[in-house]
Amino acid sequence: MEYDENGVSIVPAELKKEIFEEARKDFRYEEYVRGCLNCGVCTGGCPPHRFFDFSPRIVLQKMKSKDPELIWTMMDEYVWACFQCFTCAMICPFLNSPGGVIAILREIAVRRGFESAKKVLKPYSRVLLKLTAYGNQLSPDMIQPDFFPDWGPHIGYASTDLAVKRKAIPMPTLQVTNLAWDVAPETMKELYDIFDEAGVFKIIEAVDPSLYEIIQDIVDDVRSS
Amino acid sequence: MAIEISNRLGLANVKSDYIHTAGRKLEDIHERLLELEAKGEVKVIHVKDENKPIEAETLLGWKKKIPTNKLWHHKSCGQCGNIPGYPVSLLWFMNQMGLEYVDERNQTSCTAWNYHGSGTSNPVGLAAVAVRNWHRAYELGLFPLFHCATTFGDYKEMRNLLVENKELRDEVRRIMQKIGRDLVIPEYIVHYSEWVHVMRFEIAKLKKYDLSSVIATVHPACHTYKMIPEDCIYDKDIYAGKRTAVSTGVMLALGAQVADYSTWYDCCGFGFRHILTEREASRSFVMDRKIRPMVREAHSDVCITQDTGCTTTLDKNQWIGKAMGYTEQVPVMADVMFAALACGADVFKIVQLQWHTTDWRPLCDKIGIDWKKSEEEYNAYLEELKAGGKTVNLYEYPKS
Numbered sequence: 001m002e003y004d005e006n007g008v009s010i011v012p013a014e015l016k017k018e019i020f021e022e023a024r025k026d027f028r029y030e031e032y033v034r035g036c037l038n039c040g041v042c043t044g045g046c047p048p049h050r051f052f053d054f055s056p057r058i059v060l061q062k063m064k065s066k067d068p069e070l071i072w073t074m075m076d077e078y079v080w081a082c083f084q085c086f087t088c089a090m091i092c093p094f095l096n097s098p099g100g101v102i103a104i105l106r107e108i109a110v111r112r113g114f115e116s117a118k119k120v121l122k123p124y125s126r127v128l129l130k131l132t133a134y135g136n137q138l139s140p141d142m143i144q145p146d147f148f149p150d151w152g153p154h155i156g157y158a159s160t161d162l163a164v165k166r167k168a169i170p171m172p173t174l175q176v177t178n179l180a181w182d183v184a185p186e187t188m189k190e191l192y193d194i195f196d197e198a199g200v201f202k203i204i205e206a207v208d209p210s211l212y213e214i215i216q217d218i219v220d221d222v223r224s225s
Numbered sequence: 226m227a228i229e230i231s232n233r234l235g236l237a238n239v240k241s242d243y244i245h246t247a248g249r250k251l252e253d254i255h256e257r258l259l260e261l262e263a264k265g266e267v268k269v270i271h272v273k274d275e276n277k278p279i280e281a282e283t284l285l286g287w288k289k290k291i292p293t294n295k296l297w298h299h300k301s302c303g304q305c306g307n308i309p310g311y312p313v314s315l316l317w318f319m320n321q322m323g324l325e326y327v328d329e330r331n332q333t334s335c336t337a338w339n340y341h342g343s344g345t346s347n348p349v350g351l352a353a354v355a356v357r358n359w360h361r362a363y364e365l366g367l368f369p370l371f372h373c374a375t376t377f378g379d380y381k382e383m384r385n386l387l388v389e390n391k392e393l394r395d396e397v398r399r400i401m402q403k404i405g406r407d408l409v410i411p412e413y414i415v416h417y418s419e420w421v422h423v424m425r426f427e428i429a430k431l432k433k434y435d436l437s438s439v440i441a442t443v444h445p446a447c448h449t450y451k452m453i454p455e456d457c458i459y460d461k462d463i464y465a466g467k468r469t470a471v472s473t474g475v476m477l478a479l480g481a482q483v484a485d486y487s488t489w490y491d492c493c494g495f496g497f498r499h500i501l502t503e504r505e506a507s508r509s510f511v512m513d514r515k516i517r518p519m520v521r522e523a524h525s526d527v528c529i530t531q532d533t534g535c536t537t538t539l540d541k542n543q544w545i546g547k548a549m550g551y552t553e554q555v556p557v558m559a560d561v562m563f564a565a566l567a568c569g570a571d572v573f574k575i576v577q578l579q580w581h582t583t584d585w586r587p588l589c590d591k592i593g594i595d596w597k598k599s600e601e602e603y604n605a606y607l608e609e610l611k612a613g614g615k616t617v618n619l620y621e622y623p624k625s
């Protein structure tokens with residue numbers, strides 16, 4: 001993949017048009033993109049705007065321009081700056097949802113397995129694995145000092161004698177270490193069927209094929225249990 | 226209308242005749258849901274008398290019935306995995322009040338943290354996961370109570386999308402039939418903080434300590450009040466109805482002081498993806514935009530939260546802040562955890578503050594809670610468990 005001087009990938013004009021059409025066809029699009037006053041209220045309240053070259057006002061303005069070239073410039077790193085906090089949607093006088101637009105664009109980026117999406121999501125694979133294979137997004141044994149050194153020495157508390165500390169939690173569902181709560185295998189099987197039918201597994205295959213293989217092994221094991 | 230300010234620390238106690246509506250005039254989705262039910266398009270999980278509902282008012286003045294009994298706990302991954310005292314404190318209150326509930330293994334994550342972090346799902350997937358969990362509560366004859374703010378925000382959004390879009394309903398119904406379930410939608414999407422809010426005066430009756438010297442700052446979670454804001458509780462007696470009332474309400478009922486600070490509306494910095502993969506952004510946001518103003522402007526003794534991600538982000542990122550010259554520190558815990566402490570719940574066995582990173586001991590000392598005794602007892606309990614002892618649980622599962 002080649003990139004221009006702004007770090008935007010160089011692709012044929014045809015693909016840019018396709019992407020815009022795909023976004024516009026999303027059934028939430030009309031709800032999220034209404035009139036835009038260009039007032040910047042959304043950007044004023046947008047948390048990542050303080051740290052990144054990112055602005056929800058720009059997101060709305062580019063969508064309103066209907067120019068596939070402009071919209072394409074957001075498809076790589078740009079869309080991944082958003083915190084998905086929906087401050088913009090809460091305060092926009094026109095009731096636009098720039099955060100909602102970002103969600104639509106991100107879906108397209110992962111569905112099509114864009115290189116930039118793959119790169120951004122690589123460090124996220126542990127969460128994706130837990131979630132897709134077991135129906136939980138975070139587990140106690142993920143909180144390890146080597147992964148969270150910046151959370152201070154107390155993080156080590158969770159990694160010593162974890163099993164007995166979890167056993168001491170007075171909710172039977174929580175007395176496990178490899179999941180946030182003990183999800184029943186029958187429940188996981190229902191979740192796999194949903195992921196199959198809704199195309200969620202396909203999305204993961206597009207964005208991280210090796211993770212997808214690991215997930216499928218676990219899914220096969222649980223399904224045959 | 227005269228505005229009465231009785232709290233020198235801020236606006237929490239300001240009363241008003243009006244609720245701030247942010248210029249919104251939106252359709253009441255609740256009415257449309259009932260119309261769909263009448264047409265036989267969907268099944269609805271109703272709030273019944275046996276749920277002992279208490280009515281609250283939302284941003285637009287709509288009534289919302291908050292069920293307080295016969296509840297199905299829809300747990301949060303981040304709470305259960307990382308802040309176990311969060312759900313335990315809630316269940317502990319329900320036990321104190323003799324209320325009925327089910328907490329079980331037949332529940333999945335809402336998957337919305339993942340969606341907002343990585344985009345690796347879609348509305349059909351999210352709505353089908355939501356309906357699966359709703360249907361589980363429905364078949365048990367219980368009303369679902371959602372612990373996570375992101376679940377709350379996502380499920381409100383899915384409820385709205387399902388009500389507004391026949392194609393989505395048809396697709397989700399088709400998937401539900403595949404797994405032997407049906408399309409059901411709860412009459413109201415209810416967050417645990419709303420349960421705490423409507424039960425705040427009952428909670429306050431259990432209070433064991435004088436909290437009048439405690440200054441709290443509240444961090445309202447984005448996904449409770451910014452996602453589908455019209456479905457969130459506002460109260461004319463709390464911030465004059467200009468901010469969401471949950472969490473602040475229970476702190477006032479318990480007799481603590483709630484202080485205002487200039488960045489109250491800001492996000493915590495969690496960012497879904499950022500907390501895991503771009504932590505400099507999260508931690509700078511935590512220290513600059515939340516912790517420092519809470520301490521410098523409000524002299525806060527405790528930061529009160531109402532969500533999983535915020536509790537984690539605000540608590541865990543203060544340690545590294547010191548390396549950057551941020552000396553401000555404030556313990557972080559959810560409204561229900563603070564309330565449990567105030568009502569005499571054990572610091573270690575119930576509120577489980579031992580998992581928290583920022584020091585909470587000075588707060589306990591200020592309130593007069595003997596955390597050292599609690600720690601000794603907990604350590605002895607761990608030894609018993611190691612030697613094969615049995616856990617003293619809040620409920621028995623599975624039921625025989």
Ligand code: SF4
Pocket residue numbers: 035036037038039040041042043056057060091092093094095096098
């Ligand atoms: S999206 Fe809304 S808040 Fe943002 S610039 Fe446009 S009108 Fe203003």
Ligand code: SF4
Pocket residue numbers: 042045046047048049055056081082083084085086087088089098099100102
């Ligand atoms: S949802 Fe995204 S664009 Fe909107 S305010 Fe939050 S971070 Fe900014």
Ligand code: SF4
Pocket residue numbers: 083084085374445446447448449491492493494495496497532533534535536538
């Ligand atoms: S404040 Fe942070 S964790 Fe809480 S809802 Fe907002 S982004 Fe999520």
